[in-house]
Amino acid sequence: MRVLAYELRRLCGLRSTWLLLAAVLIGDAAVAAVLASQTPGGQLAAPAGVRLLTATVPLIPLPFAALGAGVLGALSYGHEVRHPGLPASLVSYPRRVRLLLAKLLVVGPVAALLALATLLLDTVAVHLALPGGVTVAAWAEPAALSARVSEVVSGAGLSGLSDLPGFLAPLALPAGHGAPAALLAFVLLTVVAAWTGVLTASLTRSAAVGVLLLCALPPLLESGVALLLRRTGRPWPVRAAELLPFQSGIEWAYGWVYGGAHEAVVGSVSLTDPALLAAVAAPAAVLLLAALLVQARRRTP
Amino acid sequence: MIQITGLTKVYRKGAPPAVLDLTFDARPGAVTALLGAEGAGKSTALRLMLELERGQGVTLFDGRPYRRLRRPEREVGVLLPGPGEGVAAVAGHPGRKAQGHLRMLAAAVGVPARRADELLEQTRLATVAGQRLRTFSPGMHRRLALAAALLGDPGTLLLDAPTEGLSPRNVEWFHSFLRSFGVAGGTVLVTTRTPQEASQLADRVVTLDRGRLVADQPVAEFRRTRLSPEVAVRGPQMARLADLLVSQGAEVRRDGSVGLAVAGIDRTEIGELAYRHGILLHELADRVVEQPAPRVVLPVASGRSGHLRVRPVPDAEASAEPSPEPVVDPVALDPVAPDSGASEPATDEPAPGPALPSAVGPAEPAEPAEPAEPVTGPAADAPGSDPDRVATTPQRRVPRPQDDASLPTRALPVAVVAALPALGTPAPRPAEHDDRTERAQLTQRTERADRTRRTARAEPVERSGIGAPAPTVAVDRLFRDDPVPADVPADHPVPAGEAARAKPPGRRVNADLLTDDTVRLRRLTSGATAAPAPATTDDHRSE
Incomplete structure (x- = not known):
């Protein structure tokens, strides 16, 4: 409990925390608005809507919110290395492990909140910035709604989202077919990025190196997991590929870069495929284990 | 109560140990100072006590090692220099406010935030509690770090150079605080570089030299001897x-x-x-x-650890029984010496046991205030019988901070190297070495002896007291009435001035003063009858 209280106070007492969060929120909204203003006319499908909401820019390894959360996590650990308040009190291993867990516990919810806040802000920004010719499919057609949302809507006695008052129009963006799951995955991705930031910084004992490592991880992991799946003969699930912010790894692994046919390899395996889960979870587990092992060899954070 | 036993740290294999077998106690109700020059291993020792570094040895805080303490902050307050070098060391993140910083640490320690505010008052930081740490001066940073160390209300304080680079006012504040903490029954262990600070602050002074404990004295004794x-x-x-x-x-x-x-x-x-x-x-x-601390003799070239010998402080008793060991030393250390590698006649058993008591040697010599010349004693009573003592005494005296120390320790082995090939024997007798060492030193020091003679020239030799170290004059005396020329064999050319001075000491007493004076006057003023006052001014100017 003491460690949690300490970590909360540490995080809130730093101006850089708030600056970073504000910068992520504003930057995210700005990028989303710019992306939205450049969408071609016509109906906006759910995956494209998700890309707008998460402000995913191609060739950036992580969405902005995830990157910001990762930086927050890395700074949180780098603080212990650079400015140890009571350096001698972290000599014993259990105390360092407790501190690490406390950091994970605090940074995770903060990252989740950050992701939700960016989604909220981006929804508004995208709605305002969409050009006139673009219509959101989920707003106009009840068929484009995701199953859960349409249940809720019909339960409320409405035929579609368009029956709602006009100021609720931004709600259509995250309500499209497959969008809620994708957005949930985005929140999870942000949390995982924050944790990864903490762990990489604890491994390297430096916030900057931790962030760099965090940026390098997604392409490496995607390529690795994709190659692994390909070797085992399983296709990469379409849904996962749609969700991924940085698809170059998959494209490279499956040869799409050189004009290979997507459909030939992309099957319709569900997201809960055990092989996929194992392939994704293994690196995270390895990272956590490595961090704990390295801590055991150390005397200071 | 802190019991420190056998702390040892070797950074690299083969390198000299940063801390070697450091053993002492820090008692409650007293301030213990760990004194040593920069690089003597004070901070390493402190980090070893907290097990922040890997090493050998055990440190018990009231019977438990630091890592096994249940609530370490409540029992031991630690002030280590923060990140940043020396004065630039900061207590925490520069963007944080003092109050927030201390409250955060209070949460980590598990004490209410009220306690943090109390400590801000106590360390006179209450007025700047709302300021960010980047605006703080080194003294404020250090006080804030002390406040952080005191959060858990510990009974023991470990401080690493708490007053280094601070203003006199802050230093004074720290001293009074630490002294009152000790008086109130707390245990304080503090490292420092300056002997003056140690004597002002501590009740007990532990002197480190290159990682070895060379003295563990109560402060009164420390003041008297050092x-x-x-x-x-x-x-x-x-x-x-x-x-x-x-x-x-x-x-x-x-x-x-x-x-x-x-x-x-x-x-x-x-x-x-x-x-x-x-x-x-x-x-x-x-x-x-x-006064310089007694120095530890280290094997300079060889990486053998544990090859330790302590050179005792030159007091009359010690030099009355000369042992060949320190004389053999330069040969053993000498990389060119033919016997240094294989046969190892000089690598005696490492003897830290007997060495340590003699390290506390400075306790023995009497007050430096007593006007006595230690070296003249042995030199006068046994001019030729004991060559190795004469050779070792200058060696012992070498690490003086004054300008006489410009004869470095290194000069000695070199001189031996020069002499050795002539000898041609793989394991020369110590006595011969001494002769040669002596001679080499003599030739080096001829003109120096001339100069140094002046200040001490009128000392009556009869007052050759026993036991007082009086190091400063002793060096001069050594050069002046060195009995060496008597020992030098006839086949060795001795400078004329030296030969002239090689008289029985008793006869020289009065004549020495006169001849020296006249020689000096003649040389400087080209007139033996010159008035003394201008002569002396000239004399000083001629340096």
Whole structure:
């Protein structure tokens, strides 16, 4: 409990925390608005809507919110290395492990909140910035709604989202077919990025190196997991590929870069495929284990 | 109560240990100072105590190692220098406010935030509690770090150089705080670099030299043996005054070009003496001079650890029984010596056991205030019988901070190297070495002896007291009435000046003074009948 209280106070007492969060929120909204203003006319499908909401820019390894959360996590650990308040009190291993867990516990919810806040802000920004010719499919057609949302809507006695008052129009963006799951995955991705930031910084004992490592991880992991799946003969699930912010790894692994046919390899395996889960979870587990092992060899954070 | 047993740290294999077998206790109700020059291993020792570094040895805080303490912050307060070098060390993140920083640490320690505010008051930081740490001065940073260390209300304090680089006011504040903490029954262990601070602050002083404990003394003893009061005198007629002072039984040392450093006689007495003899004075001031710690002899070239020998402080008793060991040392260390590698005649058993007691040697010699010349004693009573003692004494005296120490320790092995091929035997007898070492030193020091003779020239040899170290004058004396020329075989060419001085000491007493003076006067003023006052000024200027 003491460690949690300490970590909360540490995080809130730093101006850089708030600056970073504000910068992520504003930057995210700005990028989303710019992306939205450049969408071609016509109906906006759910995956494209998700890309707008998460402000995913191609060739950036992580969405902005995830990157910001990762930086927050890395700074949180780098603080212990650079400015140890009571350096001698972290000599014993259990105390360092407790501190690490406390950091994970605090940074995770903060990252989740950050992701939700960016989604909220981006929804508004995208709605305002969409050009006139673009219509959101989920707003106009009840068929484009995701199953859960349409249940809720019909339960409320409405035929579609368009029956709602006009100021609720931004709600259509995250309500499209497959969008809620994708957005949930985005929140999870942000949390995982924050944790990864903490762990990489604890491994390297430096916030900057931790962030760099965090940026390098997604392409490496995607390529690795994709190659692994390909070797085992399983296709990469379409849904996962749609969700991924940085698809170059998959494209490279499956040869799409050189004009290979997507459909030939992309099957319709569900997201809960055990092989996929194992392939994704293994690196995270390895990272956590490595961090704990390295801590055991150390005397200071 | 902190019990430190056998702390040892070797950074690289083969490198000399940073800390070697450090054992002492820090008792409650007292301030214990860990004194040592930079790089002596103080901070390493402190980090080893907290097990922040891997090493050997055990440190028990009230019977438990630090890592096993249940609530370490409540039992031991630790102030380590923060990130940043020296003065730039900061207590925390520069963007954080002092109050927030301390409250955050209070949460980590598990004490209410009220306690943090109390400590801000106590460390006189309450007025700046709302300021960010980047605006803090080094003293404020250090006080904030102390406040953080005190959060858990510990009974023991471990501080690493808490006053280094601080303003006198902050230093004073720290001293008074730590002293009152000790008086209230707390255990305080503090490292420091300056002996003066150690003597002001501590009740017990543990001296480290290159990782070895060389002395563990109560502060009174420390003051007596390591700090000696002396009087700085400055004026145009210092040579005359020096003669008078020496005849009064003071120890006189040259200090700069026109100054004297006088020990063993009161300031007022000096003033009276000068007044009575019509000597003009420009300065007359008390000061405290630090005596160097007894040094540990290390094998310089070989990486064998545990090859430790402590060179005892030269007191008369020790030098009366000369042991061949320190003499063999330069041969063993000498990389060119033919016997250094294989046969190892010189690598005796490492003897830390007997070495340590003798390391505490400075306890033994009497007050430096007592005007006595230790070296003259042995030199006078046994001029030829004991060559290796004479050879070792200058070696022991070498690491003095004064300018006489410009004969470095390194010079000695080199001289031996020069002499060794001529010998041609793989394992030469120690005595021969000494002869040669001596001679080499002699030739090096010929002109130095000339100069140094002056200040101490009028000392009566009969007063060759036993037991007082009086190191400063001793060096001079050594050069002056060195009995070596008597030992030097006839086939060795001895400089004319040395030969002239190689007389039985007893006969020399009065003649020495006269001849020296006249020689000097003649040389400088080209007239043997020159008035003394201008001669002396000239003399000083000629340096």
